[in-house]
Amino acid sequence: MKICRFGDNRLGILDGDKVRDVTPALAVLPTCQYPLPQHDLLIAHLDAVRARIFEIAADAPIVADADLTLLSPVANPGKIIAAPVNYQKHLKEVLDSPALHHDNQINHIQRAGLFLKAPSSLVGAADGVALIKLDRRNDHEVELAVVIGRTASNVREEEALSYVAGYCIGLDITIRGPEERSFRKSPDSYTVLGPWLVTTDELSNPGTLGFSIQVNGEVRQQSNTSDLILGVEQLIAFASSFYTLHPGDVIITGTPEGVGSIQPGDSMLAQMDGIGQMRVEVRAAPQPVGR
Structure with a gap:
């Protein structure tokens, strides 16, 4: 469904x-x-x-x-948990580009761990993305989003998928800079979830999903969840070894290589096998008025 x-x-x-x-x-x-x-x-x-x-x-x-103005399929996630550099080619991309790492220490995900995004950053496809800090680079990152369906703590990998309610497409919008990830990725509208929740009876294997994102018709990122360093089962086990996961908590699983800048006026089209596609428009957030 x-x-x-x-x-x-x-x-x-x-x-x-x-x-x-x-x-x-x-x-x-x-x-x-x-x-x-x-x-x-x-x-x-x-x-x-x-x-x-x-x-x-x-x-x-x-x-x-x-x-049909699509909202986030999940209204009230207690936590949005995100996986940094969880594709090998994206890890190399970040390490090779000062514009992406800004001298931040970049570790393999097993050492870096996961990070949290503010639930207040969550919007749906129809809400669009409102960019702040327009003097800095704002990037798109497309990823598989996993919605937890029941309370989970210290889950074993072999049982992890039984705790999933379903899957969505996720966009993790990122301001580049020296600050901690969770700070740069948590402005309002910087997490997009949609277009709908696909329940596990329709999507039983999240490990082989092709996906992509286009910006103004240009393909920027294209990959498959089979290339994840830590797959969905491992991410759920990893996250639940630190946090109790509750129904509606969201895990965004990481983005592949090809991250790129977006500007007000851009149109993003994200697609994922088994889920569908969503179009998300980019605009400028209201800017502070000078004193």
Whole structure:
């Protein structure tokens, strides 16, 4: 099943090349009171929501294309966990280019570990990317995003995929510079997730997915998840050995070689086998007004 969020926090499923509005299925979600849970409510109860979707989908209205403004498929991830230099060719690319590493220490992922991005950086495809620090280089990075489906701690690699709710395309937008990764990668809109969540019954093997990104029609990055240094199972095991993972937590798995600069006015088209494609527009964020 391909599940999306759109418009005014409505819920949809992909039916062929159209989206059906199945928002009434959200009625099965429990009511929460303060303090709110540490997980995403939809992802935590995805099985119940999907069961209700199956009951109502045939009669659900089709959403007009003009109304399909795609939000992030996950509304409230507790954590966005990211994998640095997790493709061998990208590792070499970063090491060889001062414009990418800025004298930061670059280690193999097994030594560098993972890092966190602010959940406030998360947007959907229709929101677009609003660039800040326009005097510095802002880069696109396309990657497979893994959405955790149930609480996980100290997970073994051989069991890791059973903790996954589904997969999305992820864009990890990056400001180049000397600061720590999490700081440079966490401005508002610098994490794009979409276009929908593909559940594991439709995508059972995340280890052989071809993917690419074009900017203004030019292919910039093109690779396959088979080239990951640490695959999805290893990343889940690695992350869960440090953090408890909760439903809705997102792991973005790393980007291949070919990262490049984006500017206001650019149009990015990201594609991934088994998931689909999403177009994301780039604009300038409102700039500070001088005193």
